Amino acid sequence: MQRAVAAAEQLAILALARADGLPAFAADGALSSWEVFGQQLVTGLSNGMIIALIAIGYTMVYGIVELINFAHGDLCMLGAFFALTAVGALGMSEWGGAGGAVGLVSLLVATAFFCGALNWSINRLAYRPLRKASKLSLLVSAIGASFILVNLGLFWGGMPMDVFAGGNSSAAPKAFPALVEPEPAAHLGDVIVSRPDVLVLLVTVPLMGALTWLVRFTKLGKAMRAVAQNPTAAALMGIDVERVIGATFFIGGSLGGFATVVYSIYNQTVSFQMGYRMGMDAFIAAVLGGIGNLPGAVLGGLLIGVVRAMSDQYIETRWTNAVVFGILILILVFRPSGLLGAKLREKV
């Protein structure tokens, strides 16, 4: 719900900014229905790109060890806490201009590294010892890891720092500073593309391109695909399977780290419960696109983002989760392999 509220606020801010800049506004002050649709489309696509980046983390891990890593959303949540701590400790919200840009890039990279290393460690501690156990044991271990991360987040939220409200209420949502001000960056007709929208594009698109290149053309990427397709054969070719799996967790986690910084800036709030929402949206996106399929995760993410925005606008925000989960049920019933998934596999 927080994001819906934040999105609505942002829309209001944008509408105000527009009203200031454009006095020749319609007399009743309302946006036309097409402008509303366009504005929601922009919001939906931006959130969708963030969801997609997180969904890639689900789908990569599923592709290689057939595990729905339920800790992934909560990993992103801890990444947001890490980023907020860094922002607070370094006073980054006061940095402007070039320093601010360098700071933002450093924050993205540091959070990505934090999430990647954390995901690698979770695999090492919670999943790797169960490699030969049943898939169900692995899934239960993932749910356990998720609980641990949520509680770490709750603990972290009580840190005596200004950005955590002095540690007075560890469970309360924290405001994430607007490192990129929600001001208009471009106008497409009457639809405003805000600076955070541009940030989302600038972060997600190059990362998706880099990942595609890595998976298709590098030795590591080919080894990742080989391990996903036949781990025994990969071992017989001299591939250190566990190392490749570890690298997959690191890369998937670090994409979540990038995503969570952008998400926090875009939605301006973090809480220890945000991982559940981020994780569920991304998981549904990954299933919708066809789990294990990278382009599918991106397509699914965009669709979920847009569906959320449209549901917020045209149905009601309180029904949005029902709409999104309804989609999950429909896919699982009618097309369990997802939109781009080719073949049916047993899902856990």
Next chain:
Amino acid sequence: MTAADRQPLLRVHGLKCSFGQAEVLHGVHLDVFPGEIVSLIGANGAGKSTTLMCISRIHRAAGRIEFAGEDLSRLAPEQVVRRGLVQVPEGRRIFPRLTVRENLEMGAFIRSDRDGIAADLDRIFGMFPILKERAAQQGGTLSGGEQQMLAIGRALMSRPKMLMMDEPSMGIAPILVAKIFDTVRNVLRAQGMTILLVEQNANAALRMSDRAYVLETGNIVLSGTGDELLRDPRVRAAYLGH
């Protein structure tokens, strides 16, 4: 032969392997000398594939596995490949959604000499021209025989000292079986490759082998040269259908 030649390249001693409570290998002994083709024959379920998987360190096993004088029994599977002992597994196990070329590149995973890899790729394409034609195709679209060629080529890409081949004739059109056996007999032998061959087609296997072992329910029950075993009445009765 000099004494040095008589050092086995691969020595397996007292190999025992269990799945749960059931012991399936009860102490397998076998030696493979440099440049030899040795086959391991036996009925379904005798433990032939398990033996190879234990040597490749995919399955846990007790006993000694020495390769080029080094004990393999504590190594990980990828380290065995790095020592120069590589397997062409049963059922080929190619990577179905990697292209033929990528499959071959994965065979060279342990190497980083780009020029050498490119030269070996050409060598494999020369050995199996059909693979060159299909280089950009996904491995899973190949016929069984083509996949077997790909699996052999992929194993050779690591530049092994020794190949272990598990049932290369299984489920393959007879004309391609002939091509594959011809490759083993003529091309690989001419290169001095040492081969441990597991085959159900005992007749063909014994004909191309220097020596052979017969595995029965987890024990080596017979061994000898290929000719000796071809004439052995027990082998003829049990495996050659005479």
